[in-house]
Amino acid sequence: MPRRKGAPEVNAGSMADIAFLLLIFFLVTTTIETDAGLDRMLPPIEPPEEDVIIKQKNIFTVNINKNGQLLVEDELMNLKNLRNAATAFLENNADGSCNYCKGRKDAASSDNPTKAIISLKNDRETKYSTYITVQNELVGAYNDLRNREAQRLYNQDFTKMEAEYLNPETPSAVRDDLKDKVKRIQDMFPQKLSEAETSTN
Amino acid sequence: MAKFTKKKDGDLPAVSTASLPDIVFMLLFFFMTVTTMKDSSLLVENTLPNATEIKKLEKKDRVIYIYVGKPTQEYQSVFGTEPRIQLNDKFANVDEVGSYILAERANKPQELQNVLTTALKVDKNANMGLITDIKQQLREVNALKVNYTTYEGDAFNNLQ
Numbered sequence: 001m002p003r004r005k006g007a008p009e010v011n012a013g014s015m016a017d018i019a020f021l022l023l024i025f026f027l028v029t030t031t032i033e034t035d036a037g038l039d040r041m042l043p044p045i046e047p048p049e050e051d052v053i054i055k056q057k058n059i060f061t062v063n064i065n066k067n068g069q070l071l072v073e074d075e076l077m078n079l080k081n082l083r084n085a086a087t088a089f090l091e092n093n094a095d096g097s098c099n100y101c102k103g104r105k106d107a108a109s110s111d112n113p114t115k116a117i118i119s120l121k122n123d124r125e126t127k128y129s130t131y132i133t134v135q136n137e138l139v140g141a142y143n144d145l146r147n148r149e150a151q152r153l154y155n156q157d158f159t160k161m162e163a164e165y166l167n168p169e170t171p172s173a174v175r176d177d178l179k180d181k182v183k184r185i186q187d188m189f190p191q192k193l194s195e196a197e198t199s200t201n
Numbered sequence: 202m203a204k205f206t207k208k209k210d211g212d213l214p215a216v217s218t219a220s221l222p223d224i225v226f227m228l229l230f231f232f233m234t235v236t237t238m239k240d241s242s243l244l245v246e247n248t249l250p251n252a253t254e255i256k257k258l259e260k261k262d263r264v265i266y267i268y269v270g271k272p273t274q275e276y277q278s279v280f281g282t283e284p285r286i287q288l289n290d291k292f293a294n295v296d297e298v299g300s301y302i303l304a305e306r307a308n309k310p311q312e313l314q315n316v317l318t319t320a321l322k323v324d325k326n327a328n329m330g331l332i333t334d335i336k337q338q339l340r341e342v343n344a345l346k347v348n349y350t351t352y353e354g355d356a357f358n359n360l361q
Contacts, residue, residue, distance in 0.1 A: 007214045023227045035264075035320060036255040037350035045340040068360065079360070124330030128323050129250040129359035131332070132349060136252040136356040143254050159254075168259055195336075 038135055043194065058110050060089045060118045064134055066125035079133060086141035090116050090189060100149055100188065113145075117192045138193055145189045150181075158185050245270035245287050250325040251354030258348055263317050265305045265344070267298065269331060270324030284327040286335065295331070298338040306344070318346045325359060 062082070063071040070077045072085055092109040093101035101113065110116035118138055122131055143159055150158035164170050165178040247270050258264055268287035272280040276292075286293045288301045306314050319339055323332060339347065 007212070009214055009217055020223070020227075023230055035258045035322075035348075035350045036353060037249075037258065037320065037348045038252055038254065039256050039318075039346070039348050042336055042340050042345040042347060044343070044345060079357070122329045122333075124328065124333065126329040127325070128327045128329060128332060129325035131329050132250040132252055132325070132351060133356040133359045135349065136254050136351075139254040163257065166256070166259060 038132065038139060040135070040193070040195075054115075054117060055111070057094070057108055058115045058117055060086060060110070060116065062118065062120045062134065062138070064120075064122040064126045064130060066123040068127060068130040070134070079137065082134065082137045083141050083144070086118060086138055087144055089118075090141060090145060092116070100152075113189045114187075117194055119194045121195075139191075142189055142191050142193075146185050149188050150185050153185070154181055158182070161185075242290065243268060243273070243287070244276055244290070244292060245272055245285060246324050246326075247322055248325055249322060249350055249352050250356075250359045252349075252351040252356050253353070255351055255353055256348075258318065258320060258350070262309070263313055264348075265302060265317055265319050266322060267301075267319060267335065268322045269327050269335070271326065284324065284331055286331070295334040295338060298335055299342045302339065302342045302344045306342075316346075317344065318348050319344050320348045320350045322350045 061071075061073060065071065070079055070082060072082065077085065088103065089110055090103075090113050091098070091101040092103035092106055093112050094103075094105055094107050094109060095111045096105065098112040098114075103109075120134065120138065122134075146158035150156060150161060154161070161178055162182050165175055165182050170178075245268055247268055269284055270287075271277075271282055271284050272292070280292055286295065286298065288297065293301065302319065306317060309317065321332070321335065336347070339345070
């Protein structure tokens with residue numbers, strides 16, 4: 001018994017606190033990285049049963065050559081102007097059926113947003129970074145239009161609404177509410193971005 | 202006896218091991234979090250391009266990764282400097298992509314098999330020819346949902 005009295009034990013009661021502190025520190029600092037990127041749908045391999053006839057004026061052709069130059073509707077274009085050109089094409093509204101569009105109603109351009117198709121073609125030697133930039137601008141054109149309509153109807157950005165809708169942490173009541181809104185905006189400007197097979201030369 | 206008492210009086214007592222479980226648990230938790238984030242070691246250079254209109258890839262269990270890029274320095278003597286495809290931990294040819302996707306898909310639970318996304322992590326210096334071949338392979342196995350994984354940033358930085 002004299003040994004107990006001789007030297008008191010080091011108090012280890014706070015050791016657990018230190019351990020938890022460290023644990024929480026690591027939990028907070030190591031962000032589990034979520035990847036992000038451009039979501040795209042590839043066309044199915046089976047061709048559609050019946051041939052759909054699409055008017056030439058409803059197709060917005062974008063060609064990227066191997067040097068990263070853009071040929072948009074048979075004219076050379078700077079990448080910086082692509083977003084505006086695509087936006088103008090999408091909401092051109094030649095047949096006047098789209099009451100929320102602010103386009104020029106140019107008879108030689110797309111009829112309405114639901115018919116407008118953007119066709120993207122690239123060369124085999126096109127650099128991936130250029131391709132992504134072009135994709136980004138085209139998706140950006142859609143998002144700009146959708147954001148504008150979402151701001152008008154619901155006073156918030158479409159991209160934010162969609163992100164919240166897709167986030168699994170959003171409560172399901174909020175998600176159900178958002179679902180219809182997101183769907184409505186998507187239907188106003190359906191994303192029709194076709195990626196044809198690459199030209200070989 | 203005198204020898205014993207003398208020693209006990211002068212020396213420090215044994216360090217308490219009461220907190221050892223805590224430390225062990227802490228380490229365990231730490232390694233648990235670390236090991237889930239690590240996917241596979243990269244054999245290729247993988248500097249992703251920038252984009253602004255990006256969407257987050259939620260739910261990692263629904264994603265199949267394909268890496269494309271130039272082999273890293275140590276593999277260049279064997280695999281050359283042309284961009285290659287990396288599936289899991291090894292290099293692969295284009296025609297192996299389809300079977301890889303099918304194998305990965307078969308490993309996933311039934312209810313997830315229809316909602317899988319293929320994340321293409323492609324180095325920004327790769328050419329589209331290879332990507333087009335991969336896309337063709339993906340179409341053949343009906344894996345149509347793709348995500349071109351990018352960093353967030355001004356897309357025009359890609360062009361420099």
